[in-house]
Amino acid sequence: MKRIASTLLVAVFAGAITLGAYKYFFENTKYAVVSDDPGTSTFHTSLTPTSPNGSGLNDVDFTTAAERTVNAVVHVKNVSIGRSQPSNIMEFFYGQGSGQERAQVGTGSGVIISQDGYIVTNNHVIENATQLQVTLNNNKTYDAELIGTDPNSDIALIKIDTDRDLPYLAFGDSDNIKIGEWVLAVGNPFNLTSTVTAGIISAKARDLHMGRNQSFIQTDAAVNPGNSGGALVNTNGDLVGINTAITSQTGSYVGYSFAVPSNIAKKVVDDILEYGNVQKGILGVNTIPMNTPYAAKKGIKDIDGVYIDAVEENTGAADADLRSGDIIKQVDNIAVHQFPDLTGYLSTKKPGDEVKVTVDRDGEKLTLPVMLSEIQTLVVPEMGLEVKNLTDKERKKFKIKSGVRIVGVPERYRGYGLDGKILLALGDEEINDIQEARALFGRISNYGKTVITMLNEDGERERLIFQ
The missing domain is CATH 2.30.42.10 (PDZ domain)
Structure with a gap:
C-alpha cells in the first residue's frame, strides 16, 4: 500500500515539473501593458442613451400588422388584347394587314379599402384591360369592374361584388410617417400570393422625374414585379402607401422601391367616387x-x-x-x-x-x-402633349362646344405642327376638357394606332395617325 502511495506521489511531482518546464521554455505568451499616460486626453463620442435591448429590432412586432394586412391584399389579373408586330409596310402605316390580335395577361396587387369590395391598385396594373379578375387570400376569384383611374398619380379604383363583408385596410396619414420608421410591403411578387417584406422609410417626397410631378415614399422593403398596387403599412397595420415602382436596371428589386403616399391615393379615390375624375x-x-x-x-x-x-x-x-x-x-x-x-x-x-x-x-x-x-393645363399621358381648357372666346371664334388647345409639344412630336391647334377628338371619342383628354390618352395602347382630330387656326379639320 505504501509502495502504491509513493508511486502516485512521484507521478504527480513528475507531471508538475514537466508542465512547468513546458510553460516556461516553450510557450511564448505576449502581454501588452496599458500605461496610465496623463498626457492622453479622453472624450465622450456620444451622449445619446442606448437601449438595454441592443438595436431595438427585437422590440418591433411585425406579426400584428401582417395579420391585419394579408387578407386585405388581393391578386389582380389583367387580360388585355394586343396586336402582333406589323408584318408589312401597309400594316405599319395604316394598321392594315395580317397582324393578329392576341390575349395578354398581366398581374399585380390591390388593396381592399371597404368591406363592400372597393379595391385600390395602380393604373398601370389595370390599363387597357378587357377583363379584370381579383383573387382573395382565401383563393376565391371574382370578376372586377373598373370604377375610375388617374394615370397622373398611377392610382385606379376597381370593385368586386361578394355576398359577405370583406376584410379591408384603413388609410393612414402619410404626412405623419417618419424617415427610419418600420414598414411592411404586402403583395404578390412573381405570382407568390400574400408575400410580406419589411423595411424602413428611406425618404419622403421623392421625385422620380417621370413627367408627372409626383411625390413618392421611398422604402427599402423588398418590392418586385407583381407587388404593384399592393400595400405599404406601418407597424399598426395602417395603410400609408400603395407600392408602385422600383428603379432597377434588371427589372427586379435592387435595394429600394417607391410607393404613392396614402393621402394622395385617398384623395384620388374620394374624387373618383364623388366627381368621376380627379379634382386638382x-x-x-x-x-x-x-x-x-x-x-x-x-x-x-x-x-x-x-x-x-x-x-x-x-x-x-x-x-x-x-x-x-x-x-x-x-x-x-x-x-x-x-x-x-x-x-x-x-x-x-x-x-x-x-x-x-x-x-x-x-x-x-x-x-x-x-x-x-x-387646374387649366396638364400634360396628357403617353404622347406628353400639354393641353389647356378653351376659353369662351375661343369657343365662339371656332364655333365649337368642346375641345382643348395644345400649348406644349414634346421634342419627338415637334415636326408635326401640333402646337397651338385645337384637339377635338382621340379616335372616335370627343374631348370636352383637359380631364377628359387625360383619361382618353391614358387608355392609348402601345400596340395599335392613335388617331387625333384637330382644328387649325383657319378652322380647318386635320387628322393625324400615329403608330
Whole structure:
C-alpha cells in the first residue's frame, strides 16, 4: 500500500515539473501593458442613451400588422388584347394587314379599402384591360369592374361584388410617417400570393422625374414585379402607401422601391367616387427647378424651398399677393425644402381648398392664405402633349362646344405642327376638357394606332395617325 502511495506521489511531482518546464521554455505568451499616460486626453463620442435591448429590432412586432394586412391584399389579373408586330409596310402605316390580335395577361396587387369590395391598385396594373379578375387570400376569384383611374398619380379604383363583408385596410396619414420608421410591403411578387417584406422609410417626397410631378415614399422593403398596387403599412397595420415602382436596371428589386403616399391615393379615390375624375387644386405659380441653366442664369442656387418665378393671373396666388422672388418655405404644417414637398401636399387638395403658405420675402417670413384654383393645363399621358381648357372666346371664334388647345409639344412630336391647334377628338371619342383628354390618352395602347382630330387656326379639320 505504501509502495502504491509513493508511486502516485512521484507521478504527480513528475507531471508538475514537466508542465512547468513546458510553460516556461516553450510557450511564448505576449502581454501588452496599458500605461496610465496623463498626457492622453479622453472624450465622450456620444451622449445619446442606448437601449438595454441592443438595436431595438427585437422590440418591433411585425406579426400584428401582417395579420391585419394579408387578407386585405388581393391578386389582380389583367387580360388585355394586343396586336402582333406589323408584318408589312401597309400594316405599319395604316394598321392594315395580317397582324393578329392576341390575349395578354398581366398581374399585380390591390388593396381592399371597404368591406363592400372597393379595391385600390395602380393604373398601370389595370390599363387597357378587357377583363379584370381579383383573387382573395382565401383563393376565391371574382370578376372586377373598373370604377375610375388617374394615370397622373398611377392610382385606379376597381370593385368586386361578394355576398359577405370583406376584410379591408384603413388609410393612414402619410404626412405623419417618419424617415427610419418600420414598414411592411404586402403583395404578390412573381405570382407568390400574400408575400410580406419589411423595411424602413428611406425618404419622403421623392421625385422620380417621370413627367408627372409626383411625390413618392421611398422604402427599402423588398418590392418586385407583381407587388404593384399592393400595400405599404406601418407597424399598426395602417395603410400609408400603395407600392408602385422600383428603379432597377434588371427589372427586379435592387435595394429600394417607391410607393404613392396614402393621402394622395385617398384623395384620388374620394374624387373618383364623388366627381368621376380627379379634382386638382393649384396655387397658380410658376417655379424654377434648381440646378438648371435657367436657374443659373437667374443667379438662383442652393435654395432651401421653392422659388416663385412668376404668378399666374386670376389665381389664388395672385389674389393672396404671392410675388415673383418669394421662396415657399412651408404649406400649412408641411415644411417645403424642394418641389416634390410642395406638389406632394397639394396633390391631397382640391380646387376651393384654402392653404396657408409661408414664404421668405427678402428675408422676412410671411404667412398668406391661398385659395387653390382649378387646374387649366396638364400634360396628357403617353404622347406628353400639354393641353389647356378653351376659353369662351375661343369657343365662339371656332364655333365649337368642346375641345382643348395644345400649348406644349414634346421634342419627338415637334415636326408635326401640333402646337397651338385645337384637339377635338382621340379616335372616335370627343374631348370636352383637359380631364377628359387625360383619361382618353391614358387608355392609348402601345400596340395599335392613335388617331387625333384637330382644328387649325383657319378652322380647318386635320387628322393625324400615329403608330
